[in-house]
Amino acid sequence: MSKYWNERIHRLEPYVPGEQPKDKRYIKLNTNENPYPPSPKVLAAIKEAVNDRLRLYPDPNSDDLRAALAARFGLSSENIFIGNGSDEVLAFSFMTFFSPDRPVMFADITYSFYKVYANLCSLQPNVIPLDEEFKLPVKAFCESSGGVVIPNPNAPTGQGISIESIQKILEADPDRVVIIDEAYVNFGGESVIPLTKEYPNLLVVQTLSKFGALAGIRVGFAFGDPELIQGLNRLKNSINSYTIDCLALAGAKAAIEDDEYYRQMAERVIRTRENTVNSLAKIGFTIIPSEANFIFITHPQYDAESIFHQLRDKGILVRYFHQPRISNYLRVSIGSDEEMNAFIVAMKDLVKA
């Protein structure tokens, strides 16, 4: 605490990301990174951009990247906002579309940054409990509110939500903005980007950090009606004209244009996920059905927090959330087959199976 901070800074409770340890090499299954490298075309495009032109500012409007995304998704550039990672896009969305006078809805078990954004923006959260199977109670989300944010699939459970359910939530209150956070949608879910043409209150957020295997270059997107995109641009241009650097712009464009490569990598991740699920089920774990590049698991006889620490000692990092209802669960990112085999061997040892 400091006398130099304003009132807001005092009451913030910042997000704590999954650890990025430097003490030794771990099998990192804790931050949902893609186990496969970025497309070779992406690396080539970035390398080409490493030249004397870095002395110049990037295009503040990311025109080329937006054009590539527009072509990829059958939209217009005016439907697209680019941010420095989807966390920035989400923070800007909270700052643009939600107001302290009406509560914003999100689930009790969801991406924990939403609570941080609500606090940042002095918003009253209306926290909706997931049902006993961690499914989204669609009816509760149809109550009128100041806004909604839902990840599809959900994090940290990996569970998907149907397009029909999202439509119901959109239609229940057309005057509020509904954010669908599709960070993990490309590992088995279905995107609602096409719905942005029908629903002016729908904002879809995606990222290159997972599917695009580009967590290291920080690019996120929002798709929606031009009115929503203009709002985000008003905010962005009141903070920082140039949020996306030249190298990220070049790499992101190449990634969008090499969808074939990324689809293949995602299929590999999905196959590995299914194998991992089968192996864990055999040793007594319960696994929430996942459409993401991670799984959410629990064991009736073993304590999750204790497994978390024991795995760490064995050089394997997973994510544990000290939080009501999920304190006996672990979130495990899907790594390569080799990494997941090592993980299963360790787990077999820990549960004495």
Added chain:
Amino acid sequence: MSKYWNERIHRLEPYVPGEQPKDKRYIKLNTNENPYPPSPKVLAAIKEAVNDRLRLYPDPNSDDLRAALAARFGLSSENIFIGNGSDEVLAFSFMTFFSPDRPVMFADITYSFYKVYANLCSLQPNVIPLDEEFKLPVKAFCESSGGVVIPNPNAPTGQGISIESIQKILEADPDRVVIIDEAYVNFGGESVIPLTKEYPNLLVVQTLSKFGALAGIRVGFAFGDPELIQGLNRLKNSINSYTIDCLALAGAKAAIEDDEYYRQMAERVIRTRENTVNSLAKIGFTIIPSEANFIFITHPQYDAESIFHQLRDKGILVRYFHQPRISNYLRVSIGSDEEMNAFIVAMKDLVKA
């Protein structure tokens, strides 16, 4: 305007950056970019970082880069905050240290983003007029206030302010944060980074965009007491854990470690600036004494806005501000000798000298 925007977004007046035209090649003297390329060591360091590890998140705390800066400036890592360009650092500083209940002071002729930040944060600006020679009225800035932001040297005038004046302003009210924006300090000014050890209310902001010739990779810094830095981190970690990408981290570190190269380039810019000033004086221009990589000029017989348009037609971009007191001035970035010769030839033609 949109029913989906909150009240704040409606009243924002976003910053408009200098144009980055794509229609043809211009001599770009409008956004204060460095005419010389980044250090070859910087380009090599970035290229080396373009590899499969881009699938992983960057270090959210920029530890290596902060260590390099700490070594360079004789500080500790805890004195250093890294942002996605110094505009982000400035925006975050406004959001962290200033409150709506007490006005924040800045000059009437200064970096125009400050007014945008004040608006973003619902702050009352206390706008202090520069004197007739565009010098900072130090006494007025010593009045008590909720905070102060001063660029040294000032933009768009290029005029410097003495360290003694900054000390007076710091001491006048130790309970408020004073931000010294040193975006251009390496072209002839003197940094107050050493003063951060004495004054816990001093925050110094720098950037790699100008001196570092790295506008394309977006890295800015703040230096100050650990309490100030912690405040900025609380805010940053409530918006986006990973604001600086792996490539920017690698390039920035290499830039900090190759100060010798950058000093030489800055000396070239300073020599070119002095030559340009002499040539313009000969054809009747008045030039504000500049310690920056740009100059602020006016001509008693010719209209600045008209010169601005005529230069554009000749393929030369400079910056014109449609603003009281400076509406007959142009801000001209210092390019290479070749670019400035072309600029002088064009100017001679325009003023019939």
